[in-house]
Amino acid sequence: MAEFSWNTQSPLESALVPGHHGVTGTQVGVTLEEVRDISLVQVMTRRGRAAGTAKAAKKVFGIEPPTSPSAAMGRHATLIWSGPDQFIAVSAQSAEDQFAKLSEAFAGAASLSDQSDGRCLIRIGGPRVRQALAKFCSLDLDDRAFPPGAAATTSIDHTAMNIWRGADSTDGHAIFNMLVLTSFADSLWHTILDSALEYGVQASLAHAA
Amino acid sequence: MRIACPFCGERENGEFTYLGDASPERPNFAVDGRESPDRVEDAFYDYVYLRDNVAGVMREYWYHGGGCRSWLVAERNTVTHEFISVTAAPGAGAASAVRAGE
Numbered sequence: 001m002a003e004f005s006w007n008t009q010s011p012l013e014s015a016l017v018p019g020h021h022g023v024t025g026t027q028v029g030v031t032l033e034e035v036r037d038i039s040l041v042q043v044m045t046r047r048g049r050a051a052g053t054a055k056a057a058k059k060v061f062g063i064e065p066p067t068s069p070s071a072a073m074g075r076h077a078t079l080i081w082s083g084p085d086q087f088i089a090v091s092a093q094s095a096e097d098q099f100a101k102l103s104e105a106f107a108g109a110a111s112l113s114d115q116s117d118g119r120c121l122i123r124i125g126g127p128r129v130r131q132a133l134a135k136f137c138s139l140d141l142d143d144r145a146f147p148p149g150a151a152a153t154t155s156i157d158h159t160a161m162n163i164w165r166g167a168d169s170t171d172g173h174a175i176f177n178m179l180v181l182t183s184f185a186d187s188l189w190h191t192i193l194d195s196a197l198e199y200g201v202q203a204s205l206a207h208a209a
Numbered sequence: 210m211r212i213a214c215p216f217c218g219e220r221e222n223g224e225f226t227y228l229g230d231a232s233p234e235r236p237n238f239a240v241d242g243r244e245s246p247d248r249v250e251d252a253f254y255d256y257v258y259l260r261d262n263v264a265g266v267m268r269e270y271w272y273h274g275g276g277c278r279s280w281l282v283a284e285r286n287t288v289t290h291e292f293i294s295v296t297a298a299p300g301a302g303a304a305s306a307v308r309a310g311e
Contacts, residue, residue, distance in 0.1 A: 083277035154224065
């Protein structure tokens with residue numbers, strides 16, 4: 001009988017090759033990284049319980065969940081709007097069982113679904129990030145239309161996606177976070193990488209802090 | 210063609226699925242059927258099978274499956290493809306639509 005060994009591994013285990021890709025030289029137009037060790041909880045308000053959900057969120061995260069497409073920084077977590085009366089709480093994975101804690105806090109007001117191993121978080125930045133994204137993303141990612149804190153639930157390259165803009169990098173470039181279902185992560189990674197090769201890509205691996 | 214989802218803002222039509230005419234109302238068999246079963250049968254035939262072929266503005270169901278997964282009702286001109294309005298479908302789950310950016 002075949003023996004199975006179950007390992008936890010990233011969906012980008014083989015696709016992600018850290019280092020420089022694309023144009024020769026050291027030019028880096030786009031930075032591309034996978035953020036591992038995230039805790040991800042989808043929160044969906046029950047009918048007529050929006051006030052209770054907001055109150056519970058305020059208690060746990062110190063902020064109310066966003067009611068329009070945006071991302072808000074709370075205590076130990078970022079809350080990302082993902083549709084009417086629903087949001088995603090992203091945080092760094094911790095030793096304690098965060099899901100149980102949240103389930104208790106939102107009991108009766110919202111339904112929770114642990115998506116920690118169901119999604120892959122890809123972060124893309126750099127001076128040419130918008131040119132690269134424009135090749136496969138139909139959203140207007142200009143500063144005026146998509147400022148820091150903006151979020152969208154959309155399809156990118158026919159792939160369901162939650163995208164939001166975090167704080168700019170220290171050298172002033174926009175950073176976009178993309179949450180994608182794990183089974184699509186590999187194909188999306190290649191799409192992004194291929195689209196960005198002409199600008200020079202620095203690929204790396206990060207751990208949620 | 211771009212569609213302004215009341216929750217997400219303007220998106221390309223590829224994110225949406227068209228269901229059809231939003232005007233037909235399901236006959237209430239429990240209420241109307243007691244009085245005249247034949248009339249209800251006709252009403253159901255009409256509701257299930259018959260559709261108007263409108264050249265102009267009609268109310269349509271659209272599903273934002275590539276976005277916030279909300280059911281929407283849109284008023285669209287079938288001749289020009291102009292969208293006159295897009296609102297959340299009644300009973301779709303959301304308490305109220307908050308326009309993107311507000």
